[in-house]
Amino acid sequence: MQHLFSKKFLVSLVAFVLTLSVWAIAPEAKAYDDPSLLPATQTPVIDLGDFIPTLQEKTLVKDLENFEAETGWKLRVLTQYDRTPGRAVKKFWGLNDKSVLLIADSRGGNLLGFNVGDDLYQFLPRTFWIELQTRFGNLYFVRENGENQSIIKALDTIETCLRQGGCNVVPGLPQEQWILTLITSVVGGCILGFAALPRKQGQILAWQWALIFSPLWGILFIAFGIGPVVTRTSDWLPLFRNIIGFTLGALVAYLSPMIADSSASET
Numbered sequence: 001m002q003h004l005f006s007k008k009f010l011v012s013l014v015a016f017v018l019t020l021s022v023w024a025i026a027p028e029a030k031a032y033d034d035p036s037l038l039p040a041t042q043t044p045v046i047d048l049g050d051f052i053p054t055l056q057e058k059t060l061v062k063d064l065e066n067f068e069a070e071t072g073w074k075l076r077v078l079t080q081y082d083r084t085p086g087r088a089v090k091k092f093w094g095l096n097d098k099s100v101l102l103i104a105d106s107r108g109g110n111l112l113g114f115n116v117g118d119d120l121y122q123f124l125p126r127t128f129w130i131e132l133q134t135r136f137g138n139l140y141f142v143r144e145n146g147e148n149q150s151i152i153k154a155l156d157t158i159e160t161c162l163r164q165g166g167c168n169v170v171p172g173l174p175q176e177q178w179i180l181t182l183i184t185s186v187v188g189g190c191i192l193g194f195a196a197l198p199r200k201q202g203q204i205l206a207w208q209w210a211l212i213f214s215p216l217w218g219i220l221f222i223a224f225g226i227g228p229v230v231t232r233t234s235d236w237l238p239l240f241r242n243i244i245g246f247t248l249g250a251l252v253a254y255l256s257p258m259i260a261d262s263s264a265s266e267t
Contacts, residue, residue: 035088044068046089049079051104051147060152063159073120073162074099075155079147081106100158104151111150112137123166124158131170132157173233181225181238182245188220189246193253221246 037048044064045057052060064075076093078084078101085092095101101115112133116124135141136154145153161167195213199206225242 034083035085035092037083037085038088038092044075044093045077046085047077047079048083048085049081049104049106049147051079051106051151052077053148056148056152060155064155067159071162072098075102075158076100077102077104077151077155079104079151102151102154104147106142106147109139110134110137111139111142111147112154120162124161125168128161128167128170135170135174169228169231171232173229173235173238177228177232178238181228182242184220185225185242185246186249188217188225189249189251190253191217191220192246193250193255196250196254197257 037046039046043061045052045061047057060077064077068074074093074095076089076095076099078089080103089095089101093099093101095115095117097117097119099115099117100120103113103115104111105113110133114129114133116129132154136150136157142150157170157172160171191213192210195217196205196207196210198204199209221242225246226239229238229242
């Protein structure tokens with residue numbers, strides 16, 4: 001009997017603790033979707049995460065209002081950390097098919113998120129928004145430039161592209177992206193050089209093998225080495241460097257067996 005009483009007492013105690021913890025947590029949980037967090041007056045920027053300095057926020061508000069009056073596109077910014085008005089912002093701002101809602105939340109792996117109206121996809125495709133998020137919202141960019149610059153850069157890019165009638169890719173070529181295009185160009189050149197090595201006595205260039213491997217080195221050089229450069233910048237220098245890298249890679253791969261043979265014969 002005493003054992004049964006102890007067991008009932010233990011179950012009751014656990015139930016009481018759980019009820020008490022739920023009661024204590026519930027008031028804070030309401031803040032995760034709280035329309036009362038919305039400002040009393042209309043503004044295109046709600047900075048609950050306190051990411052944007054006051055003077056910069058005032059400038060940003062004027063810029064977004066002028067952009068909407070000029071083009072008809074509605075850009076809105078919501079920053080948050082542990083509190084958010086949730087879906088109440090849709091009614092507050094009257095978000096529609098011509099709207100973009102930028103949500104900045106530092107709790108995830110990427111600062112930026114976008115809610116995009118359907119009318120924008122014909123000017124800025126889905127791949128554009130993915131690239132925009134990864135370029136300006138990644139942890140390295142935010143760490144070096146700050147949350148405010150991440151938000152401003154993303155908005156400036158959207159405005160620029162909409163003013164010029166749309167973009168398939170995010171304009172500009174970051175150094176890390178250019179280095180990747182240079183690497184693919186060099187690798188493509190090496191594949192071409194190895195494929196073109198002579199395989200018969202008296203043959204200078206195995207153009208048949210170079211042609212067979214053309215889909216591989218062509219994709220690496222043209223699609224991944226040249227394409228991302230010419231679609232993102234009009235600067236000729238990155239393009240010139242990639243062409244030089246491709247050429248040097250091909251020459252090194254083509255000449256390396258000859259150099260090795262001559263070194264072996266001298267030895």
